[in-house]
Amino acid sequence: MENCIFCKIVAGEIPSPRLYEDEKMIVIRDIQPKAKLHYLCIPKNHFALLSEMDGEKAEIVKHCFQVIPTLEKALGLEGGYRVIVNQGENGGQTVRHLHIHLLGGEKLGDF
Ligand code: AMP
Numbered sequence: 001m002e003n004c005i006f007c008k009i010v011a012g013e014i015p016s017p018r019l020y021e022d023e024k025m026i027v028i029r030d031i032q033p034k035a036k037l038h039y040l041c042i043p044k045n046h047f048a049l050l051s052e053m054d055g056e057k058a059e060i061v062k063h064c065f066q067v068i069p070t071l072e073k074a075l076g077l078e079g080g081y082r083v084i085v086n087q088g089e090n091g092g093q094t095v096r097h098l099h100i101h102l103l104g105g106e107k108l109g110d111f
């Protein structure tokens with residue numbers, strides 16, 4: 001997808017160290033962390049919204065949610081963390097490439 005910053009990161013056109021990578025997803029640090037630890041799990045396939053999910057995309061999202069817990073220790077998230085998937089305008093989604101925020105490393109406030 002042209003002009004998608006996360007597609008460019010996935011393609012290596014914008015450098016961003018990968019804390020984890022497999023055939024379906026990468027995990028990077030958020031450039032503007034909203035908690036002591038703030039990661040982004042980014043599927044390699046471009047799609048913007050959960051509402052666009054078909055069977056193949058659902059498998060990708062499932063994969064992400066299966067892998068995330070296996071990374072807890074490596075990412076320093078053993079104490080717990082928050083998972084956020086912002087959707088659309090009202091959800092505050094600024095990058096229209098589906099991604100999963102992982103926030104932790106400290107006791108998070110209520111929201
Ligand atoms: P959202 O508002 O849910 O769409 O989240 C987009 C997130 O991407 C924000 O938290 C940004 O700080 C983050 N972000 C934008 N550009 C980059 C980048 N080049 N590297 C890492 N994180 C980024």
Ligand code: ZN
Nearest residue numbers: 004007046097
């Ligand atoms: Zn994209």
